[in-house]
Amino acid sequence: MKAENIKLGIAPIGWTNDDLPELGSENTFEQCISEMALAGYVGCEVGNKYPRDISVLKHKLSLRNIQICNAWFSTFFVDGKKQQTIEEFIKHRDFLAAMGAKVIGCSEQSRSIQGTDKSIFKEKPVFSDEDWRLLAEGYNELARLAAEKGMKVCLHHHMGTGIQTPEEIDRYMTLVNDNVYLLFDSGHLYYSEGSQQAMLAVLEKYIKRIVHVHLKDVRDDIVAEVKNNNLSFLQGVKKGTFTVPGDGVIDFKPIFEILEKYDYKGWMVVEAEQDPALANPFEYALKGRQYIKQTAGV
Ligand SMILES: O=C1C[C@@H](O)[C@H](O)[C@@H](O)C1=O
Numbered sequence: 108m109k110a111e112n113i114k115l116g117i118a119p120i121g122w123t124n125d126d127l128p129e130l131g132s133e134n135t136f137e138q139c140i141s142e143m144a145l146a147g148y149v150g151c152e153v154g155n156k157y158p159r160d161i162s163v164l165k166h167k168l169s170l171r172n173i174q175i176c177n178a179w180f181s182t183f184f185v186d187g188k189k190q191q192t193i194e195e196f197i198k199h200r201d202f203l204a205a206m207g208a209k210v211i212g213c214s215e216q217s218r219s220i221q222g223t224d225k226s227i228f229k230e231k232p233v234f235s236d237e238d239w240r241l242l243a244e245g246y247n248e249l250a251r252l253a254a255e256k257g258m259k260v261c262l263h264h265h266m267g268t269g270i271q272t273p274e275e276i277d278r279y280m281t282l283v284n285d286n287v288y289l290l291f292d293s294g295h296l297y298y299s300e301g302s303q304q305a306m307l308a309v310l311e312k313y314i315k316r317i318v319h320v321h322l323k324d325v326r327d328d329i330v331a332e333v334k335n336n337n338l339s340f341l342q343g344v345k346k347g348t349f350t351v352p353g354d355g356v357i358d359f360k361p362i363f364e365i366l367e368k369y370d371y372k373g374w375m376v377v378e379a380e381q382d383p384a385l386a387n388p389f390e391y392a393l394k395g396r397q398y399i400k401q402t403a404g405v
Pocket residue numbers: 120125126179221263292295321378380
């Protein structure tokens with residue numbers, strides 16, 4: 108890949124997990140961003156231990172040459188919480204804009220089971236026609252609000268939500284306006300479909316509307332255990348469903364080739380939530396960095 112097109116970041120979720128705060132509660136913010144920089148990353152997303160004071164956060168990040176590239180935002184349009192979602196979104200947008208980010212990665216969390224003890228393969232929500240209408244209307248509005256600050260809204264398809272499968276991504280992308288974008292997460296698509304081919308097909312189909320990439324690898328044996336025992340998303344995370352690129356089953360070479368072929372310009376963010384007591388976050392950050400250097404040449 109061309110180094111001038113790509114910025115490589117890493118998510119703090121390998122150090123401190125916002126979905127499961129007991130994972131990594133011992134790790135500090137400064138340790139996290141220092142190790143990110145030491146492992147060779149120039150950007151990150153935002154975790155629950157990050158200071159919210161913009162000047163403090165900017166100062167601590169700039170000492171390490173790290174930039175904020177995105178932060179997760181949960182939407183609740185299908186639940187009918189449009190006004191509340193929009194009010195929260197404006198605060199989040201303004202925080203990210205002040206930090207210099209250009210994209211806002213959102214996930215529709217109405218009826219999501221990702222934080223519950225429900226079986227991740229059996230109990231995900233399925234949206235009705237009316238749900239889809241509310242969703243599209245809401246995201247079109249978010250895109251308009253993001254554009255006020257020169258930013259783009261992208262949807263994070265996610266296990267256990269109403270937008271998980273390639274068919275659901277198709278439906279979403281067809282319903283929303285062209286100025287609503289997609290966040291491609293390799294791990295979530297592979298996990299959902301159990302197929303490298305299905306994951307690549309989504310990437311190639313929507314590459315022109317993909318403005319942010321999460322590089323997440325998957326351990327097939329843990330996914331089989333989750334499936335066979337009807338485990339929840341978070342039970343899987345604790346057991347090690349996810350890992351850094353190069354350490355799981357996904358072949359990232361064709362992902363990098365597609366991104367390069369279509370001239371993707373933007374962030375690729377390593378995102379590998381696992382138990383930091385079992386998988387040292389610094390060691391795994393380095394492992395992912397080395398694999399990307401060898402495989403993508405950046
Ligand atoms: O982007 C993400 C943010 C996390 O909170 C989430 O659960 C994770 O799996 C993910 O892909």
